[in-house]
Amino acid sequence: MTATIGTAQKIADEFVRAWLAGDVEKALAFLADDIVCEAPNGRFEGLDRYRQFLEPFASGIISATVIDVLGNDTHATTVYTTDVPFAKDFRGVDHITVKDDKINHIISVFDLSPMIQAGGNPQH
Numbered sequence: 001m002t003a004t005i006g007t008a009q010k011i012a013d014e015f016v017r018a019w020l021a022g023d024v025e026k027a028l029a030f031l032a033d034d035i036v037c038e039a040p041n042g043r044f045e046g047l048d049r050y051r052q053f054l055e056p057f058a059s060g061i062i063s064a065t066v067i068d069v070l071g072n073d074t075h076a077t078t079v080y081t082t083d084v085p086f087a088k089d090f091r092g093v094d095h096i097t098v099k100d101d102k103i104n105h106i107i108s109v110f111d112l113s114p115m116i117q118a119g120g121n122p123q124h
Contacts, residue, residue, distance in 0.1 A: 008098035009071030015103060016078040016094065020064035024055050032102035039108040060084050074098055086117075 011030055019027035028047060037044040037053060044053045067079040078094045090110070097105040 006072035006074075006076070007101065008074050008076040008096060009069055011098050011101065011103060012071055012076035012078050012094075012096045013066070013069040015096070016066055016069065016080060019054055019058045020061060020066065020080060020082065022058055022061060024051065024058050027054065027058070030103050032099070032104040035104060035106070037106040037108060039106075040110060040112050057084070071096070 015027055015030040018024075018030070028051060031047060031050065033047055034045070035047060035050050037050050039053065042053075044050045062083040062085070064080060064082040067081060069076060069078050071077060074097065076096045076098070078096065079091075080093075081089050081091045084090055092108065092110040094109070095107040096103050
């Protein structure tokens with residue numbers, strides 16, 4: 001039996017692969033103008049604020065792997081790991097909501113302690 005890929009799952013997969021590859025502009029194209037992201041280091045509303053959250057992290061990625069993307073037509077979850085200057089095997093999970101073919105809500109889950117231990121600013 002072949003599983004069908006839902007709309008949100010497809011969008012989430014393309015989104016996470018874009019920013020993990022450092023292509024922030026491509027990643028932002030998947031987002032609604034009124035995107036809301038809830039993350040351990042704050043709540044980011046709107047494209048400009050989300051860019052400020054994503055760009056510093058994405059630009060520092062040394063390597064990354066998408067572990068899995070699970071979802072349906074309205075929701076998806078991405079699981080990934082990255083190597084960044086302050087941590088090796090830095091893992092994250094994003095729960096993504098899609099409406100009208102755009103991501104409008106992200107709950108991002110990751111551990112801030114490697115960033116804090118490295119002297120980074122978790123409030124970027």
